Amino acid sequence: AQKITQTQPGMFVQEKEAVTLDCTYDTSDPSYGLFWYKQPSSGEMIFLIYQGSYDQQNATEGRYSLNFQKARKSANLVISASQLGDSAMYFCAMREVFSGGYNKLIFGAGTRLAVHP
Amino acid sequence: DSGVTQTPKHLITATGQRVTLRCSPRSGDLSVYWYQQSLDQGLQFLIQYYNGEERAKGNILERFSAQQFPDLHSELNLSSLELGDSALYFCASSLDGNTIYFGEGSWLTVV
Numbered sequence: 400a401q402k403i404t405q406t407q408p409g410m411f412v413q414e415k416e417a418v419t420l421d422c423t424y425d426t427s428d429p430s431y432g433l434f435w436y437k438q439p440s441s442g443e444m445i446f447l448i449y450q451g452s453y454d455q456q457n458a459t460e461g462r463y464s465l466n467f468q469k470a471r472k473s474a475n476l477v478i479s480a481s482q483l484g485d486s487a488m489y490f491c492a493m494r495e496v497f498s499g500g501y502n503k504l505i506f507g508a509g510t511r512l513a514v515h516p
Numbered sequence: 517d518s519g520v521t522q523t524p525k526h527l528i529t530a531t532g533q534r535v536t537l538r539c540s541p542r543s544g545d546l547s548v549y550w551y552q553q554s555l556d557q558g559l560q561f562l563i564q565y566y567n568g569e570e571r572a573k574g575n576i577l578e579r580f581s582a583q584q585f586p587d588l589h590s591e592l593n594l595s596s597l598e599l600g601d602s603a604l605y606f607c608a609s610s611l612d613g614n615t616i617y618f619g620e621g622s623w624l625t626v627v
Binding site for chain 1: 518549551558559561564566571572574604606608613614615616617618619620621623
């Protein structure tokens with residue numbers, strides 16, 4: 400069965416510094432997708448970045464980049480130049496694909512990031 | 517704004533009651549997913565619809581049901597509510613499965 404592991408329950412970073420949130424995954428499928436979401440205290444789930452298993456380059460979206468190491472089965476999120484508004488819960492997720500084209504996301508337990516001024 | 521609209525944002529109801537949560541997907545997205553987020557269970561996949569048809573079922577209780585209508589909006593029906601059903605319920609939508617956007621969620625409190 401597919402599994403997502405986020406080993407850091409909580410992290411803190413100084414404002415304007417970079418931070419890496421860890422995510423490892425386990426799957427035997429050759430085709431999969433990896434996602435990161437941000438959940439602020441207000442509750443909404445905000446899509447940040449996506450990496451496909453066949454993508455040759457690491458995904459980037461503004462200050463977010465995904466450090467994809469396929470052989471190590473890791474998909475760490477790097478946030479550059481942290482801002483106070485980055486304080487939130489961050490979830491790593493993997494798309495599990497079934498025959499017939501349907502799919503679902505399985506989520507890690509999350510990492511709570513606190514950005515300090 | 518993700519483009520996925522969920523109503524209501526908050527509701528409080530009594531045990532044994534029934535509620536309906538509504539979701540409008542992003543324009544053009546054919547897939548709708550429902551997730552439940554609770555403190556003890558984390559984020560759990562409930563069910564997926566694609567263009568009106570049920571495609572995948574996760575940890576959805578028999579007391580819960582969902583459907584997707586011809587205009588692609590979806591409803592999640594929760595009946596015989598129990599205290600343990602209190603959670604944040606998310607709807608998400610996707611066109612191709614590579615970008616999956618979530619709504620703001622519906623906070624359900626069962627008292």
